[in-house]
C-alpha cells in the first residue's frame with residue numbers, strides 16, 4: 001500500500017469543500033468499507049484530479065474564450081477585410097465611373113471635333129479658298145437640283161459664264177497679290193448685286209459662273225448681266241492701285257441651250273467667247289451656230305499643234321518703201337498657214353488661237369528665224385541690206401525668254417541687229433512695268449529697233465512715247481484709207497507724222513492703196529509706206545524678183 005502524507009482535513013474541507021462533499025457522498029454510496037484514511041488519501045487524489053480537471057477546464061475555457069476571441073477577431077478581421085475590399089472595389093468603381101464620365105465627355109468633344117473637321121472638309125471641298133464662293137463642285141450640285149426643279153415646273157433657268165477682261169494683264173503687270181485682291185473684290189460685288197437664291201461660283205482663274213434658277217423669261221438673265229457689268233464697272237481701289245476691270249458674259253438658257261449641267265455650262269462658255277471677241281465688257285446669249293464655230297475653232301487648235309512639225313507655215317513678204325526715193329528699204333514678214341484641207345489661211349484665222357493656246361511662242365520663234373535667215377540669204381546673194389519688220393504679240397513679248405531667244409536667233413542667222421524691227425502694239429507698251437522697261441532696254445542695247453504698230457488705235461496716253469526708245473510709228477491703215485476723203489483722218493495722219501518727226505521717230509504709213517494716198521503722204525513728209533499700191537505681201541521668190549527690179553531702177 002502506498003504511504004500517504006498525513007491528511008489535513010481542514011485543508012481538504014476548506015480548499016475543496018465542494019468537491020469533497022460530492023466525493024464523500026459518492027464513496028459512501030459506492031463502498032462503505034473504505035477507511036477514512038483511504039478516503040482522505042483518495043480524496044486528495046480526487047481533489048488533485050479534480051483540481052487538474054478544473055485547471056484543464058479553466059484552461060479549456062480560457063482556450064475556448066481565447067478561441068472565441070480569436071475567431072471573433074478573425075471574424076472581425078474578415079469583416080474588416082471584406083469591408084476594405086468592398087471599399088476598395090467601391091473606390092475603383094467610383095474611379096472607373098469618373099473615368100467613364102470623363103471618357104464620355106471627351107468622346108463627345110472628340111465627336112464634335114470630328115464633325116467640325118468633317119464640316120470644314122466639306123466646306124473646303126465645295127468652296128473656293130480665295131473668294132469663299134461655291135466652287136465648281138457645289139455649282140454642279142446646285143445646277144443639277146435647279147434643272148430638276150425647272151423640269152418639274154416647266155420653267156426656264158439661266159447659266160451665265162463670266163470671264164474678266166484683261167485680267168491676265170493686271171496679274172502679270174501688278175503681281176498676283178493684286179490679282180487675288182481683285183478677284184476677291186469682284187466676288188464681293190457679284191454677290192452683292194444678285195439675289196440670295198442665285199448662285200455665284202468661281203470656276204478658277206478669272207472665271208465665274210452664275211446660276212439664276214428663278215427666271216420667268218430669258219430676258220431676265222439679260223437684266224442680271226447688265227447689272228453685273230454695271231456693278232463691276234467702277235474702279236477697284238486695291239493697295240493704292242486704281243484698277244478697272246471689265247467682264248464678258250455668255251448666257252445659256254435651260255432647256256433651249258442644254259438639258260443638263262455640262263451642256264448648259266459649255267453653251268454659256270461658248271457664248272462668253274463670242275462676247276469677248278465682240279468688243280468685251282458685253283454679254284451674249286448662246287446661239288446654235290456658235291457651237292459649230294466652236295467645234296471648228298477646236299479643230300483648228302488641234303491642227304495647229306501639228307502644223308509646225310509638218311512645215312505648213314509659210315511667210316509672205318510685203319515691201320516697205322521709202323516715199324521720197326520710191327526704193328524698197330525693208331519688208332514686213334507676214335505668216336500664212338498652208339492648211340492641207342482648208343487651203344491658205346490668213347493670220348486672223350489662227351493667230352488668236354495660237355495666242356490662247358500658247359502655240360504663238362514656237363510659231364513666233366519660227367517666224368523670226370525664217371524671216372531673218374531669208375533676209376540674210378538675200379544680203380549674201382548681193383541684194384541691198386534691208387530692215388526686217390516682225391509682228392510681235394504681247395504673249396511673245398512677255399515670255400521671260402524673249403530677249404534670249406531674239407539674241408540667239410540673230411546669232412544663228414547672222415543678221416545684223418540694226419536690220420531687225422520688232423513691231424509692238426500700244427497694249428504691250430502701256431504696261432509700264434520694270435520688266436517691260438528691262439526687255440525694251442535689252443533689245444535696244446542689242447541694236448534692235450522698236451516700232452509701234454497700228455499707232456493711234458490703242459490707248460490715248462502718249463506718255464510711253466517719251467519713256468521708251470521707239471524707232472518708228474506705224475500709222476494705222478484705218479486713217480490712211482480715209483485720209484483723202486476725210487479731213488479728220490488726214491489731220492490724224494498729219495499729227496502722227498509731226499509727232500514722230502518732233503520725237504525723232506520715223507513715220508511709216510500702212511495700207512496705202514492709191515496714188516492719191518501716196519501723194520498726200522509724200523506731201524505730209526511721211527518717211528516710209530507699205531500697202532497694195534506698192535505690192536501685196538508675196539512669197540519669197542516673188543519678193544526677190546521685186547528686189548531685183550527695184551535695184552535695176
Ligand SMILES: Nc1nc2c(ncn2[C@@H]2O[C@H](COP(=O)(O)O[C@H]3[C@@H](O)[C@H](n4cnc5c(=O)[nH]c(N)nc54)O[C@@H]3COP(=O)(O)O)[C@@H](O)[C@H]2O)c(=O)[nH]1
Nearest residue numbers: 334335346347367391392393453511512513530531532537
Ligand atoms: N504675232 C504675229 N502676228 C502676225 C504675224 N503675221 C501677221 N500677223 C498679224 O496678223 C495681222 C493681219 O495680217 P495680214 O492678214 O497678213 O494682213 C497684213 C497685210 O496683208 C495687210 N495689208 C497690207 N497692205 C494692205 C493694204 O494696202 N490694204 C489692206 N486692206 N490690207 C493691207 O495688213 C496687214 C499688216 O498689218 P500690220 O501688221 O498692222 O502692219 C497683222 O496685222 C498682224 O497683227 C506674225 O508672224 N506674228
